[in-house]
Amino acid sequence: GLPEYSPAVVIGTGYGAAVTALRLGEAGIPTVMLEMGQLWDTPTADGSVFSPMLSPDKRSMWLKDRSEMPLASFLWIDINTNIERYAGVLDRVHYGDMSVYLGRGVGGGSLVNGAMAVTPRRSYFEEILPGVDADEMYGTYFPRANTALRVNDIDRGWFEDCDAYQYARLSRKHAEKAGYRTTFVPSVYDFDYMRREEAGEVPRSALDSEVIFGNNHGKRSLDKTYLAAALGTGNVTIKTLQEVRDIRRGADGTYRLTVRELDETGGVVARREMGARHLFLGAGSIGSTELLLRARDTGTLPGLGEEIGQGWGPNGNVMLGRANHAWDLTGTLQSGMPALGIDAWDDPDNPVFAEIAPMPAGVELWVSLYLAITKNPARGRFTYDPASDSARLHWTAEQGQASIDAAKVHFDRINGVNNTVYRHDLFGDTRAFENRFTYHPLGGAVLGEATDLYGRVKGYDNLYVTDGALIPGSTGVNPFVTITALAERNVDRVLAEDIRR
Numbered sequence: 001g002l003p004e005y006s007p008a009v010v011i012g013t014g015y016g017a018a019v020t021a022l023r024l025g026e027a028g029i030p031t032v033m034l035e036m037g038q039l040w041d042t043p044t045a046d047g048s049v050f051s052p053m054l055s056p057d058k059r060s061m062w063l064k065d066r067s068e069m070p071l072a073s074f075l076w077i078d079i080n081t082n083i084e085r086y087a088g089v090l091d092r093v094h095y096g097d098m099s100v101y102l103g104r105g106v107g108g109g110s111l112v113n114g115a116m117a118v119t120p121r122r123s124y125f126e127e128i129l130p131g132v133d134a135d136e137m138y139g140t141y142f143p144r145a146n147t148a149l150r151v152n153d154i155d156r157g158w159f160e161d162c163d164a165y166q167y168a169r170l171s172r173k174h175a176e177k178a179g180y181r182t183t184f185v186p187s188v189y190d191f192d193y194m195r196r197e198e199a200g201e202v203p204r205s206a207l208d209s210e211v212i213f214g215n216n217h218g219k220r221s222l223d224k225t226y227l228a229a230a231l232g233t234g235n236v237t238i239k240t241l242q243e244v245r246d247i248r249r250g251a252d253g254t255y256r257l258t259v260r261e262l263d264e265t266g267g268v269v270a271r272r273e274m275g276a277r278h279l280f281l282g283a284g285s286i287g288s289t290e291l292l293l294r295a296r297d298t299g300t301l302p303g304l305g306e307e308i309g310q311g312w313g314p315n316g317n318v319m320l321g322r323a324n325h326a327w328d329l330t331g332t333l334q335s336g337m338p339a340l341g342i343d344a345w346d347d348p349d350n351p352v353f354a355e356i357a358p359m360p361a362g363v364e365l366w367v368s369l370y371l372a373i374t375k376n377p378a379r380g381r382f383t384y385d386p387a388s389d390s391a392r393l394h395w396t397a398e399q400g401q402a403s404i405d406a407a408k409v410h411f412d413r414i415n416g417v418n419n420t421v422y423r424h425d426l427f428g429d430t431r432a433f434e435n436r437f438t439y440h441p442l443g444g445a446v447l448g449e450a451t452d453l454y455g456r457v458k459g460y461d462n463l464y465v466t467d468g469a470l471i472p473g474s475t476g477v478n479p480f481v482t483i484t485a486l487a488e489r490n491v492d493r494v495l496a497e498d499i500r501r
C-alpha cells in the first residue's frame with residue numbers, strides 16, 4: 001500500500017521525474033514516485049520481458065484490444081492484430097486530428113523510444129526558451145544529462161561495414177546526391193552491444209526489430225540509469241500501477257493526492273489518499289497538463305491560471321516513405337535504432353531534421369522511411385472536459401500542414417534527383433505524409449508562462465512541473481535530452497532555494 005505522507009512526491013517515472021527523484025534522493029529527501037504503468041523487469045513464459053515487435057502480444061500496448069502501429073498498413077493491408085487488454089508498455093492517446101504515442105511503465109518514454117539522444121542546436125534552444133541561461137545549459141546541464149543518460153556514439157568504421165545500417169547508408173546516398181548533409185545521431189542504445197548482436201555473440205534486440213514495444217536488451221532506459229541511481233540513494237521509493245487523479249491542498253499547506261490503484265487489466269482495485277509537502281509533476285506533456293487542468297477546472301486548485309493547457313505542439317513530426325529502385329536494397333536486417341539524420345535545419349525557409357528510420361520487417365521492402373522534425377509555429381491547447389473527466393487537445397490537421405509542406409520541399413528534391421517516388425500505402429489511405437500522430441508531445445504547462453523560469457507552478461508554492469510539458473511545442477530535435485537537462489537545471493535551483501533553506 002501507499003504511505004500516507006511523504007515530504008516529496010514525484011508523479012510519473014519518465015525523464016523529468018527520474019532526474020528530480022535522483023537529485024531529491026541525493027539531497028536526503030524521502031521521495032515517493034507514483035507511476036501508473038508497470039515495472040518491466042520480469043521475463044514471462046517466453047523468456048522475455050517485452051513483447052516481440054513483429055508479433056505483438058498483450059504486453060505491447062496500454063489497455064487496447066488491438067495493436068496500433070505507427071505504420072497503419074503495407075500495400076494498404078492493415079498490419080495490426082488483436083491483442084488481449086492489458087497494462088502494456090505503449091499507449092496511443094487519440095484526440096481527433098492528432099494522436100500521441102506515450103510510454104507507460106517505470107521509465108516512461110525511455111522504454112519505447114528510439115534512443116536518439118540529441119542536444120538541440122544552441123541558437124534554436126535560445127529561440128524557444130529565451131528566459132533560460134544558455135551558457136549554463138550548454139556548459140553544465142546538457143553535459144550532465146548526457147553523462148547520466150550514458151549517451152554513446154556509433155563506431156564509424158562499423159557503421160560503414162555492417163548489414164544493420166545498409167538502409168541508412170542507402171538513404172544517405174540518396175540525400176547526398178540531392179546536396180544534403182547527414183549527421184550521426186548519438187544514442188542511449190549500447191552500440192557495442194549492437195555490434196555483438198550482429199556478430200551473433202549476444203541475444204538480439206535492436207537487430208531483432210525491437211523498439212516501440214520495448215527492448216529486451218541493449219537499451220539504457222531510465223530504469224538502468226537515473227532511476228537505478230535514485231533507488232541507490234536509499235531515499236526513493238517507486239510505486240507502480242498507481243494513477244494520480246486529483247490534487248488538492250490541505251489546510252496545513254500540504255498537497256493531497258487521490259490515487260487509483262490499478263490491476264494489470266486497468267481495473268481500479270483501490271482508491272487511496274496520499275500527502276506531500278513538495279509535489280513534482282513528471283507525468284509528461286499530456287499527463288501533467290491533464291492533472292493541472294482537472295485541478296483548476298474542478299476547483300481543487302482554483303488559483304491555477306489560464307496559461308495551463310496552452311502552448312502545445314507535436315515537435316513538427318511528419319512521417320513519410322520513399323519507394324526505392326529494385327537495385328537499391330535497404331537490407332533484410334535493419335537496426336531498430338536510428339543512427340543517422342538528414343540535417344536541413346539551416347534551410348532558412350523550411351528547416352527540417354529528418355531521422356532515417358528503419359522498417360525492420362525482416363524482408364526487403366524497398367522502402368526508405370523517415371521521421372521529419374519540422375519547425376511549425378502552430379500551437380494547440382487543452383481544455384478540461386467534465387463529461388469524460390479528461391483533457392481534450394485542440395489541434396487540427398490544417399495546423400500540421402506547414403510541417404508537411406516543409407518536409408515535401410526536401411523530399412521532392414531527393415525524389416527528383418534519384419528518380420524515386422513516395423509510398424502511398426503506409427498510412428491507412430493514400431496519403432504520402434502522415435502528420436496525425438506524434439512521438440514528441442511538448443508543452444501544456446510552459447516554462448515562464450504556466451510556471452516561473454524554474455518550473456514552479458504559478459499561483460501555488462511547493463508545486464512543480466518537471467517534464468516535457470515545460471517546453472513550448474518544439475525542440476527541433478528528438479526531445480528527451482532537452483527534457484532531462486532542463487529538469488537537472490530546475491531541480492538544482494529548487495533544492496537550493498525551496499527545500500534546503
Ligand code: FAD
Pocket residue numbers: 011012013014015016017034035036037101102103104105106107108109110112113114115116117118212242243244245282283284285287288291439440441466467468469477478479480481483
Ligand atoms: P514521459 O517519459 O512520457 O513519462 C511520463 C510518465 O508518467 C509515464 O511513465 C506515464 O505512465 C506516467 N504517468 C502519466 N500520467 C500519470 C498519472 N496520472 N499518474 C501516475 N503516472 C502517470 N525522444 C527522443 O529524444 N529520442 C527518440 O529517439 C525518441 N523516440 C520516441 C519513440 C516513441 C515510440 C515515443 C513514444 C517517443 C519517442 N521520443 C523520443 C520521445 C520521448 O520518449 C519523450 O519526449 C519523453 O519520454 C518525455 O519525457 P517526460 O519526462 O516528459 O514524460
